[in-house]
Amino acid sequence: MVKKSIVQALLLGLVAAMPLTSNSVAADKFVTVASTTSTANSGLFDAILPVFEKKTGIQVRVVAVGTGQAIRQAKNGDADVLFVHHKKSEKAFVAGGFGVKRFDVMYNDFMVAGPKADPAKVGGLSDVVAAMKKIAAQQSPFVSRGDDSGTHKKELGLWKETGIDVISQSGTWYRESGSGMGSTLNTAAAMNAYVLADRGTWLSFKNRGDLVVQVQGDKRLFNQYGIILVDPKRHPHVKAEMGQMFIDWILSPEGQRRIGEFTIDGKGLFVPNANG
Amino acid sequence: MDKTILPLHVADLTFSVGGANLIDGISFALEAGPRTIVLGPNGAGKSLLLRLCHGLIKPSSGEVTWKGANGSDPARHQAMVFQRPVMLRRTVSANVEYALGLRGISHSDRREKIDEVLSRTGLQKFARTPARVLSFGEQQKLALARAWALNPQVLFLDEPTASLDPAGTRAVEQIIAAIHKGGTKIVMTTHDLGQARRLGDEILFLHQGKLIEKTEAQSFFERPASNLGQAFLNGDLLW
Amino acid sequence: MSDFAAAFSNAVSLIVELDAGLAEIVLLSLRVSMSAVFIATLIGLPLGAATAMFRFPGRMSIVVVLNAMMGLPPVVVGLVVYLLLSRAGPFGVMGLLFTPAAMIIAQTVLIFPIIAALTRQVVEDLWEEYAEQLRSLGATPARAMPTLLWDARFSLLTTILAGFGRASAEVGAVMIVGGNIDHVTRVMTTAIALEVSKGDLALALGLGMILISLSLGVTGAAFVMREAARG
Numbered sequence: 001m002v003k004k005s006i007v008q009a010l011l012l013g014l015v016a017a018m019p020l021t022s023n024s025v026a027a028d029k030f031v032t033v034a035s036t037t038s039t040a041n042s043g044l045f046d047a048i049l050p051v052f053e054k055k056t057g058i059q060v061r062v063v064a065v066g067t068g069q070a071i072r073q074a075k076n077g078d079a080d081v082l083f084v085h086h087k088k089s090e091k092a093f094v095a096g097g098f099g100v101k102r103f104d105v106m107y108n109d110f111m112v113a114g115p116k117a118d119p120a121k122v123g124g125l126s127d128v129v130a131a132m133k134k135i136a137a138q139q140s141p142f143v144s145r146g147d148d149s150g151t152h153k154k155e156l157g158l159w160k161e162t163g164i165d166v167i168s169q170s171g172t173w174y175r176e177s178g179s180g181m182g183s184t185l186n187t188a189a190a191m192n193a194y195v196l197a198d199r200g201t202w203l204s205f206k207n208r209g210d211l212v213v214q215v216q217g218d219k220r221l222f223n224q225y226g227i228i229l230v231d232p233k234r235h236p237h238v239k240a241e242m243g244q245m246f247i248d249w250i251l252s253p254e255g256q257r258r259i260g261e262f263t264i265d266g267k268g269l270f271v272p273n274a275n276g
Numbered sequence: 277m278d279k280t281i282l283p284l285h286v287a288d289l290t291f292s293v294g295g296a297n298l299i300d301g302i303s304f305a306l307e308a309g310p311r312t313i314v315l316g317p318n319g320a321g322k323s324l325l326l327r328l329c330h331g332l333i334k335p336s337s338g339e340v341t342w343k344g345a346n347g348s349d350p351a352r353h354q355a356m357v358f359q360r361p362v363m364l365r366r367t368v369s370a371n372v373e374y375a376l377g378l379r380g381i382s383h384s385d386r387r388e389k390i391d392e393v394l395s396r397t398g399l400q401k402f403a404r405t406p407a408r409v410l411s412f413g414e415q416q417k418l419a420l421a422r423a424w425a426l427n428p429q430v431l432f433l434d435e436p437t438a439s440l441d442p443a444g445t446r447a448v449e450q451i452i453a454a455i456h457k458g459g460t461k462i463v464m465t466t467h468d469l470g471q472a473r474r475l476g477d478e479i480l481f482l483h484q485g486k487l488i489e490k491t492e493a494q495s496f497f498e499r500p501a502s503n504l505g506q507a508f509l510n511g512d513l514l515w
Numbered sequence: 516m517s518d519f520a521a522a523f524s525n526a527v528s529l530i531v532e533l534d535a536g537l538a539e540i541v542l543l544s545l546r547v548s549m550s551a552v553f554i555a556t557l558i559g560l561p562l563g564a565a566t567a568m569f570r571f572p573g574r575m576s577i578v579v580v581l582n583a584m585m586g587l588p589p590v591v592v593g594l595v596v597y598l599l600l601s602r603a604g605p606f607g608v609m610g611l612l613f614t615p616a617a618m619i620i621a622q623t624v625l626i627f628p629i630i631a632a633l634t635r636q637v638v639e640d641l642w643e644e645y646a647e648q649l650r651s652l653g654a655t656p657a658r659a660m661p662t663l664l665w666d667a668r669f670s671l672l673t674t675i676l677a678g679f680g681r682a683s684a685e686v687g688a689v690m691i692v693g694g695n696i697d698h699v700t701r702v703m704t705t706a707i708a709l710e711v712s713k714g715d716l717a718l719a720l721g722l723g724m725i726l727i728s729l730s731l732g733v734t735g736a737a738f739v740m741r742e743a744a745r746g
Binding site for chain 2: 644645647648650651652653654658662665666667668669
């Protein structure tokens, strides 16, 4: 009797293991997209991917990490398509022979969120660099992504324009969370700190606490997303055909329309701009 | 029954640990038949001698030879019962069956053998009980039944009643007597001089790793050949 | 405190409505962790028993390494498995990265040291008790090993459950090698991490409650099985 139950447990284990192998073989029609937490956390993919999958039968598997890590994954050949938001790095990726060609997909903007009380008095400023100087001057807490993501790179670029060496301040009023956009917003909300965030994640974020948008509208806060097919000449296993189909669809009038139609609480998160 | 592996010849047997000879140049021969009781004060080397003869430990020097083995494996014709019975975590009958399986007894023959030894040791009613819930005395009976089922030509017993009450001791002695009656050579250590008198046909008397005398039991108890033997019987020999 | 109330009602409504997405995630979690436990048991039991019973060169090193590996950080395991399975890594051609198979591999690496090290401890104690008797009965060490594993079954079940607990609770390794891809590699823990990063703490906590209930369920089932086997 005891023997029987042990044998049964072993069989159960086998049965549990079985479907996995069949599963991964059956769903061979898929592309892997390395993308960013800001796009994934906003809910954009949940809204638009089912349309593409239904139309083509190709499953889109999104691995959402920071832009820096996404680019590294794509360089290693662990993704077929790269969908991120840091134009300079994307161009370097293509120039380095890792990607075929880069296309603009859509944009939104970054904004600086901060506590309602606004201790640095930056509310309503349209000059983001001036606002960041004030935050630094007040030594008001500021939470940085600190994870080599597109947002992080953007933020460091803005600090450079202020001429302030924030890295030397790290650990005092300037705090690097080293995590994704959402986790960084959680941290900022808990600390009542200022934070640079992309609008998509901000709008879909539910744990804002006392944080409100303080600075927006500066053209330097422009946030362009691009899409690139990983070069099959570099990584022959890349699913170039299906990857290209996905890119074509994203850039097509239908894909662009779907992106434009994606809203949260009636607010659009991304503006499609594939055609200029 | 196979031809017996006896007699057992032990020649110049020595077992040493860290330079100390715990068994020190012992030689003797044991014939089939008489029950041999190994006596001696604590630390004399009684248990070690049994383990060396049974092959559980290797001697530092000297030889243990089963003269009648004639190339067959003598280990297959021996069994041993320990002071603390080792019970497998399974039922009483499964404990016996496990031993039979190791000796290559076929499934069909095991059942009958199990029933036989369990009824002979009065354990039939516990056949399906987990062995480890038995009382200590019953566990020792099961250890004897398990050994008995193997039909050994030689059965070693290392103080089998040392932890038992008088009733348990009596029951175990009866089982040992029955096993001996079936033709099995008994080699046993004990602390209990009364038990040695009741069960012994011949005595091996050990002291500090040396064999002091090997004497027919009755004469050992009446007039031991050695002064040490006399002192031991008088209770003057502490170790 | 409203978070807890919201979490509880979230958990209840997810379960009551038999949310399809949730069911998929729960099933995948169970399949990944149970497969890992199964494979880790196949490796860990013999390895643990062998280090308990045999004296061979390097035995002590294995014991020390296994004991140390019981505390392996999941993130490090995930990173190493990622580097091995990446297209740029030695096993890249197998295309296992971002699949459940990769998650099973990572969790297996994570828990087989636990199962092996605890098995060694259990079997070593039992072998000390059994060794003379089994050798007297004529059991070779190879024959004694299954005997010891069988007789230690109740302790070993607890050992295996410890492995399951660690596998189903970890997030660091499966996040890296699985990628938390919706409908493909999203399991309970990575789903919780995702909801936290979306700021939906109540939903995350609700999922956490379901994960804890699952863990309780598996442990309880094993306990009932064990008691039934005993009786």
